[in-house]
Amino acid sequence: MKRTIYLSVIATMALFVTSCNTTQTLYTWYNYEDVAYEYNKEPTEERQVKVLEQYKKLTDKQACMQNMDIYSTNQGKNKKVLTS
């Protein structure tokens, strides 16, 4: 009986862990999609500045890179490469 309970607990935990797996993205996007879309809907100077700020943030503060070697090779030495 104890063994069955023990096995059930392990099975439940395994299910829990697999279901908690979040989708890992290649890059950190911050608020890019919304900011870009807002600018597209109404292209004002203020929104353009926000888009450019987003681009800068995307290139400067990447925290989710999985493919570090390729990224650093292609982007040059000036980019700050963070480990995921």
Add this chain to the structure above:
Amino acid sequence: MKKIILFALVAITLASCSTPKTMGEQYPAMYEEKPMSIAIMPPINQTTHAEAKDFFYTTLYLPLCEKGYYVYSPYLTMEMYQQESAYDAEMFLDKDLSMFQKVLGADAAMFTIIKDWRRNNVGGRLYVDVEYILRSTKTGQTLYQREGQISVDTSINGGGGGFGALVGLIATAINTAATDKVVAGRKCNAFVLSDLPAGKYSKMYETDMKSPAGKPLVKATVK
């Protein structure tokens, strides 16, 4: 009678046993050419919703980058397209694309054709139908082609009874009206491009060749 049943059973078994195509079989040109960089072309809008073209254009950057491709910034390319009278992608859909390789250095150009882009407030649905065509700028051949017919269910259940149904109907109409149609466009990208072979910047690069490929036409309803 027995023979017919036996024949039907065999037919069903055979049909269910047919193996789906692999990514390598479905998109052989992608694995031969191995494009690294993609230029997103302005969408070809076949609907009456003029805004769909510009709105949908910006949604393509993120999913293509996430697939592991180097994608030219939509803002830079759009400005260039407008200056060089290349805003109408229809002109290039079946024409020579070598200029995009010479000017931008792009290996491939992603065309999208928006076939449907609408909202049904009463029914609580957003509909999009987009075809994606990736063409090589070197050889001009089609590397990838897939279409997505996606509807987003924005309905809200107002509860039981006549009053509940009315509440649900109003809530659904409000929710549908408030939900931006671009949401459906993004979901369509996610569905359709999930089948795009991974690019060089992805960990899956050249390892997804044996993975099962999806159908050329994706139909789905998402919440």
